[in-house]
Amino acid sequence: MRGALTQLQVVHALLLRETKTRFGVNRLGYLWALFEPACLVTMFAAFYSSYGHVASAGTNVVAFISAGILPFSLFRDTAGKCMSGIAANAGLLFYPQVRPLDLVIARAALEFVTCVVVMALVFGGVMLWTGDTNVVSVIETVGGVTLAAALGASFGLLCCGLSVYSNNIEVIIPTLLRPLMWFSAVFHSVDTLPSGYRNIMLYNPLVHAIEMVRDGWFPGYNARHIDPWYPLQWILVMSFMGLTLERAARRRLEHG
């Protein structure tokens, strides 16, 4: 029907457009994108250090918390942005060039780039502050971050497909996602948990992504229970389901 070149043009145009609407004309949005996660990290780190958090042997609390919160935010924000991507830009489907999937791809890409920049700044800041710039495996950390983003995008795509059939999805999902933070190894390493509880937590694909980030970053941190293939399976299954739903829903979307 249409070439890959057209799709590339469309996604590129959408990206530029999204950047403008997201960060605003005066570019204060860029500052906010950094300010919000930095506040979250400071808040939780202050809370946990006063409470006597035992992260893991020799790991700084601030570093530990930021390595949990930021990938989690990346997942949650990407999912949220993708979920509302079609509804927020339904007017653009007016142009035959633009397909619903393009809207999701553009949003996921923008969110990924934004979060990676924020993460690099925060992680860099933490390293400077602690004076410990050792990283065991950049590839593993980046892999964990990418998995978290891909989990978010595929989950968002799936929700997008579902939301065409029920308006409640966009209300239900964020509510369900809120407690997820407490079950994603954001504040505690899964290795420090009792084995019964840990085995349940390991069903959560996000745990694997977040623990990968730490395992790649902190020397002496040894995540024994993680498996990168497990979140990958989730990503493939959710993407497949999301794309199938999107295809089936295309007619309904374009009607509106």
Added chain:
Amino acid sequence: MIELSGINKIYPTTSGHKVVLDDISFSFPAQTNVGILGRNGSGKSTLLRILAGTEEPDSGTIVRRGTVSWPIGFGGGFNGSLSGEENCRFVARIYGQDVDEVVGFTAEFAELGEYFYMPVKTYSSGMRARLAFGLSMAVEFDAYLVDEVTAVGDSTFQDRCRQAFLDRSERSSVIIVSHSIHTVKSYCERCAVLRNGKLFYFNSVDEAERFYEAA
């Protein structure tokens, strides 16, 4: 040239299914301006969206040779918080056009002055329509699909639109859907009437008018 074969479209309504397009097969001749007349709610806008590819038919196939515009007319597809200029940039990009050329042409054609650089949500409906029309003229298509030009702007602007189509009649054609015989007469040499989901084609606009008025 656009060729439709066996196009069906049904919309579910509260009182059951409404057949909007009923097994329509028709080949739009190349470089010929064709008008499609229909009463309000006869399905002419749906037909135009299907021709453009904005909407899929329930069944049937469409073959498009050459480039086909989006459905032009109401100024849909604009983001209200972005300026007219920024909206033009977006459309130029998705159609792989030279961005500055498209922006320059539209600014001149739409004559929005300072408003061109202000958010589209501050526009009146007439200004939106002018922007939409100018923008579509800035991109070269083999076939322009137009929905109710009668709604666009004052008579000076209408004349300019007509002139723009005339200027490019060498290589482009226009397909206009309208409820007004007057509109169709001023643009088209051929005409079809959409009635009860069927398309009736006439070689002259006058014949079509007699058929259209008789119903």
